[in-house]
Amino acid sequence: xxxxxxxxxxxxxxDYARHLCDIGxxxxxxxxxxxxxxxxxxxxxxxxxxxxxxxxxxxxFTFRNPARSTNPSFxxxxxxxxxxxxxxxxxxxxxxxxxNAGRVARYAWRDNYETLRRALGTVVDELKSVGHRAVAVxxxxxxxxxxxxxxxxxxWYGKNANLLLEGSGSWFVLGGVVTDAVLPVxxxxxxxxxxxxxxxxxxxxxxxxxxxxxxxxxxxxxxxQKPGVIDRSMREAVDDRMYGxxxxxxxxxxxTRATRVETRPAADTPxxxxxxxxxxxxxxxxxxxxxxxxxxxxxxxxxxxxxRNALVVLGNTAARDDAAAxxxxxxxxxxxxxxxxAHAVWAAARIGHHDLVPSDDPDGIVRDELQCLPSARx
Numbered sequence: 001x002x003x004x005x006x007x008x009x010x011x012x013x014x015d016y017a018r019h020l021c022d023i024g025x026x027x028x029x030x031x032x033x034x035x036x037x038x039x040x041x042x043x044x045x046x047x048x049x050x051x052x053x054x055x056x057x058x059x060x061f062t063f064r065n066p067a068r069s070t071n072p073s074f075x076x077x078x079x080x081x082x083x084x085x086x087x088x089x090x091x092x093x094x095x096x097x098x099x100n101a102g103r104v105a106r107y108a109w110r111d112n113y114e115t116l117r118r119a120l121g122t123v124v125d126e127l128k129s130v131g132h133r134a135v136a137v138x139x140x141x142x143x144x145x146x147x148x149x150x151x152x153x154x155x156w157y158g159k160n161a162n163l164l165l166e167g168s169g170s171w172f173v174l175g176g177v178v179t180d181a182v183l184p185v186x187x188x189x190x191x192x193x194x195x196x197x198x199x200x201x202x203x204x205x206x207x208x209x210x211x212x213x214x215x216x217x218x219x220x221x222x223x224x225q226k227p228g229v230i231d232r233s234m235r236e237a238v239d240d241r242m243y244g245x246x247x248x249x250x251x252x253x254x255x256t257r258a259t260r261v262e263t264r265p266a267a268d269t270p271x272x273x274x275x276x277x278x279x280x281x282x283x284x285x286x287x288x289x290x291x292x293x294x295x296x297x298x299x300x301x302x303x304x305x306x307x308r309n310a311l312v313v314l315g316n317t318a319a320r321d322d323a324a325a326x327x328x329x330x331x332x333x334x335x336x337x338x339x340x341x342a343h344a345v346w347a348a349a350r351i352g353h354h355d356l357v358p359s360d361d362p363d364g365i366v367r368d369e370l371q372c373l374p375s376a377r378x
């Protein structure tokens with residue numbers, strides 16, 4: 001093939017790659033780049049290491065089947081490229097609405113993945129229209145999205161294990177389009193953290209045990225999501241967090257700087273849900289909880305885990321003279337679910353309502369709580 005033909009082909013591929021990224025940006029992506037659809041060897045080694053050291057705790061997600069989640073060819077056989085997109089979810093925190101306000105992590109204030117999926121879908125449509133196979137992946141376990149975004153040159157790995165986008169920090173949701181189209185790939189960016197360790201020092205539970213390595217068993221974001229009894233040693237650290245934790249992002253300089261510039265006009269988006277009322281949640285049916293908070297990760301779609309979190313928040317925040325909180329906890333102390341009763345007796349003791357606490361319970365989980373009741377908050 002004459003060298004001039006090769007040059008024209010490479011130029012055409014670069015133009016088409018740029019066109020695909022432009023299509024995605026026009027549909028809502030804030031950043032876009034292209035990664036090679038090769039096996040994610042670095043991510044595979046990291047996942048295997050975390051699993052071997054027990055640092056993934058009981059998390060599944062991309063940790064469950066790393067052979068699959070680090071190989072784009074499981075998404076599209078014969079995959080050659082991944083068009084990776086990022087959508088910013090930064091918004092200024094509204095004023096706290098009042099007492100018993102449970103905090104929600106910023107990424108879950110609204111369904112940002114809806115915008116991401118829609119934008120990626122336009123890229124899929126374009127690729128299919130010219131005969132390529134293409135599949136969008138976002139907020140699922142089929143691919144390690146942070147590694148794809150790193151390889152696509154969108155950002156670098158921060159010491160908090162989040163991907164930091166140059167000039168904007170980590171306030172992004174990530175996804176991609178895996179395709180058999182051969183496209184020129186972007187260049188990964190250099191590390192931008194330097195000697196900074198604010199995220200390691202700022203984590204409330206010390207979950208970031210070394211740069212880029214998080215112990216899931218100590219990470220509040222996972223503690224609040226995982227099923228089962230929340231470890232008593234972690235409940236006070238949960239504080240007023242109903243869902244997720246942003247602390248390691250809020251102290252990160254690139255992310256902090258981004259908060260001053262990455263704003264999305266209120267008129268362009270529906271109302272946000274930055275705070276929720278735990279007392280109201282405890283009065284909801286299962287269907288109402290799942291309907292109101294369906295975009296959250298709720299293990300096995302069981303509303304009991306949301307109620308459990310609401311009780312921990314009340315135990316940490318409710319005033320002793322708050323009649324509504326007292327009534328909500330009292331109802332939960334006689335709930336048929338021992339998980340709910342266990343966290344209710346803890347909450348009652350923390351608030352100072354020891355008169356609500358029973359002397360015994362038929363379930364061992366609750367009996368264990370009764371033997372280790374905390375003192376009332378000062």
